[in-house]
Amino acid sequence: MCGIIGYVGTRSPRSLILDGLGRLEYRGYDSAGLALLVGDDNGGRRFATTRTVGNLERLLEAAGADDGAHAALGLGHTRWATHGRVTQENAHPHASADERVVVVMNGIIENYQRLRSELQGQGVVFRSETDAEVLPHLIARHYQGDLAEAVREVLPLLGGHFAFVVAHADEPERLVAARRECPLVVGVGEGEHFVASAIPAFLRETREVMTLEDDEVVSVTSHGMQIFDAHGGRSERAPHTVEWDADSAEKSGYPTFMLKEIHEQPSALWDTLGDRLRPDGSIELDGLGLDEAALARVERIHIVACGTSYHAGLVGRYLIEDWARVPVNVEVASEYRYRTCLAGPGDLVLGVTQSGETADTLAAMRVARERGAHVVALTNVMGSQATRDADGVLYTRAGLEIGVAATKTHTAQVMALALLALTLGRLKWAITEAGALDLADELRRLPEVLETYLASSAPDDVGAVARRYHDRPFFLYLGRHVGVPVCFEGALKLKEISYIPTEAYPAGEMKHGPIALLEEGSPVVVVATDGHVFDKVISNIQEVRARGARVIAVATEGNQEIAGHADEVLWAPRVPALLSPLTAVVPLQLFAYEVAQALGLNVDQPRNLAKTVTVE
Numbered sequence: 001m002c003g004i005i006g007y008v009g010t011r012s013p014r015s016l017i018l019d020g021l022g023r024l025e026y027r028g029y030d031s032a033g034l035a036l037l038v039g040d041d042n043g044g045r046r047f048a049t050t051r052t053v054g055n056l057e058r059l060l061e062a063a064g065a066d067d068g069a070h071a072a073l074g075l076g077h078t079r080w081a082t083h084g085r086v087t088q089e090n091a092h093p094h095a096s097a098d099e100r101v102v103v104v105m106n107g108i109i110e111n112y113q114r115l116r117s118e119l120q121g122q123g124v125v126f127r128s129e130t131d132a133e134v135l136p137h138l139i140a141r142h143y144q145g146d147l148a149e150a151v152r153e154v155l156p157l158l159g160g161h162f163a164f165v166v167a168h169a170d171e172p173e174r175l176v177a178a179r180r181e182c183p184l185v186v187g188v189g190e191g192e193h194f195v196a197s198a199i200p201a202f203l204r205e206t207r208e209v210m211t212l213e214d215d216e217v218v219s220v221t222s223h224g225m226q227i228f229d230a231h232g233g234r235s236e237r238a239p240h241t242v243e244w245d246a247d248s249a250e251k252s253g254y255p256t257f258m259l260k261e262i263h264e265q266p267s268a269l270w271d272t273l274g275d276r277l278r279p280d281g282s283i284e285l286d287g288l289g290l291d292e293a294a295l296a297r298v299e300r301i302h303i304v305a306c307g308t309s310y311h312a313g314l315v316g317r318y319l320i321e322d323w324a325r326v327p328v329n330v331e332v333a334s335e336y337r338y339r340t341c342l343a344g345p346g347d348l349v350l351g352v353t354q355s356g357e358t359a360d361t362l363a364a365m366r367v368a369r370e371r372g373a374h375v376v377a378l379t380n381v382m383g384s385q386a387t388r389d390a391d392g393v394l395y396t397r398a399g400l401e402i403g404v405a406a407t408k409t410h411t412a413q414v415m416a417l418a419l420l421a422l423t424l425g426r427l428k429w430a431i432t433e434a435g436a437l438d439l440a441d442e443l444r445r446l447p448e449v450l451e452t453y454l455a456s457s458a459p460d461d462v463g464a465v466a467r468r469y470h471d472r473p474f475f476l477y478l479g480r481h482v483g484v485p486v487c488f489e490g491a492l493k494l495k496e497i498s499y500i501p502t503e504a505y506p507a508g509e510m511k512h513g514p515i516a517l518l519e520e521g522s523p524v525v526v527v528a529t530d531g532h533v534f535d536k537v538i539s540n541i542q543e544v545r546a547r548g549a550r551v552i553a554v555a556t557e558g559n560q561e562i563a564g565h566a567d568e569v570l571w572a573p574r575v576p577a578l579l580s581p582l583t584a585v586v587p588l589q590l591f592a593y594e595v596a597q598a599l600g601l602n603v604d605q606p607r608n609l610a611k612t613v614t615v616e
């Protein structure tokens with residue numbers, strides 16, 4: 001978590017760094033800081049540092065207008081606290097005792113307590129509670145005129161996973177950075193370089209990007225870049241051009257990123273289908289690292305993921321088991337990684353992670369890979385850690401997602417899983433060719449179906465319902481079959497951006513406990529889309545209404561029956577039952593969004609959360 005950025009070049013770093021931090025704020029926003037290398041009164045250089053508690057607006061206020069001093073380079077940080085409370089002292093950048101070395105870091109230095117004690121034993125006085133502060137002190141102690149060399153010496157002393165950027169006041173045209181299992185990319189511009197946690201930080205300035213391997217050290221100046229391996233040997237690597245549109249990091253007229261991203265779902269689905277679904281209905285999934293014969297031999301699939309990606313995996317299970325008849329185990333990655341792993345050769349393990357950086361998902365993928373399973377990363381981010389740790393990759397093409405609450409990446413993940421399920425179904429002869437062609441047509445139709453829905457009055461109707469219920473203290477979500485993961489996702493969306501407690505249950509489980517929560521007027525959101533369990537769901541609706549609950553049903557457009565059973569209806573476009581998670585989740589995303597809006601909350605930056613969870 002945390003966003004870091006450094007700039008060295010011929011332009012003034014101040015605004016470039018503040019701008020970049022704005023685009024990294026989704027990674028953490030409890031405090032922020034900026035250090036600029038400026039001239040001092042004696043003709044030398046010093047760091048001018050500003051650190052504030054709160055989101056970036058506070059830093060912008062505190063940093064004030066440019067003081068006129070030409071800064072040679074700069075570093076910035078936006079924090080999601082792990083070690084040390086949210087205070088100004090704990091905000092980055094951190095400096096060495098003589099303030100000549102300044103560091104911004106993302107990640108965790110796991111052995112920092114021992115390093116801190118050793119440094120304290122040598123007389124170093126710490127000014128923060130963070131793990132990161134050991135870095136400037138260690139680097140200052142190893143510094144003998146070559147910052148890259150000092151960093152290379154310090155790296156083996158560090159445990160954990162991290163990425164950091166460092167500058168030394170005696171080397172006014174140089175930034176040095178290193179990473180281990182945390183993201184760090186270099187942006188290569190004309191006479192300038194950026195080093196940042198993620199590409200959006202500098203996407204407006206350059207699309208030429210260079211990635212770093214674990215334990216490499218990169219040194220950048222205005223005009224040059226050198227990469228060193230752990231032994232000091234030089235590595236040569238050319239930057240690649242990213243295709244993301246710089247506008248994707250803007251709100252483009254929407255009030256929030258979340259709403260913009262909800263509305264981008266048709267194009268996310270369309271792009272994820274892309275050229276993979278051919279006009280004749282055949283599907284080409286390259287990059288999996290398995291040829292058709294090997295795919296046809298897959299006997300078990302394990303899906304590991306966290307949060308919203310886990311919910312996509314749950315939907316994927318229904319599709320794969322129904323269309324391909326392959327058993328699927330879906331598990332939360334933070335549990336999977338510590339269980340006795342029984343995956344092995346012949347098994348396919350899918351790590352579903354939009355960011356490709358979620359620590360638990362990466363760990364679960366590693367465990368399975370060590371056991372000999374074939375591991376595929378299902379991710380939205382090219383070059384992310386998951387793509388490097390896997391045997392193959394299946395990309396969603398949802399474009400950059402900035403809102404902390406995942407929306408378009410979720411539906412894109414489900415679409416990618418649908419393509420995989422259909423491919424497996426064909427290869428295993430578990431589905432007829434006519435059936436497969438029908439499904440392929442339905443998948444192709446989906447982006448337009450959602451586009452029509454989002455352009456209709458339905459989203460406004462969802463808003464009206466949300467405003468009638470936004471003050472309720474608790475929501476129960478119920479569904480059956482594919483409606484279950486939709487409930488899980490809808491409930492997660494509501495709780496994470498509105499802070500209203502929610503429970504999501506398979507409707508059949510309700511009688512085994514959750515029904516006790518209901519009282520007169522309790523709102524119960526029921527996913528009651530058309531399908532073979534519709535009547536069962538209606539029975540569950542009767543049961544909750546008999547206890548005085550008010551039912552907000554998500555129902556299929558055109559369903560005549562639901563009105564007689566529900567107090568409110570959120571309509572979802574009509575698609576085949578197994579594909580309904582792709583449409584039924586959208587009114588629930590909108591419902592959560594509208595409730596949070598009615599409560600006046602910041603949906604793009606919900607409290608305590610960060611977009612990318614790179615810590616365990």
Ligand code: M6R
Binds near residue numbers: 354356404407
């Ligand atoms: O990047 P990932 O897909 O691995 O992220 C996993 C979760 O942290 C993420 O889905 C989280 O639950 C969402 N932000 C919730 O909206």
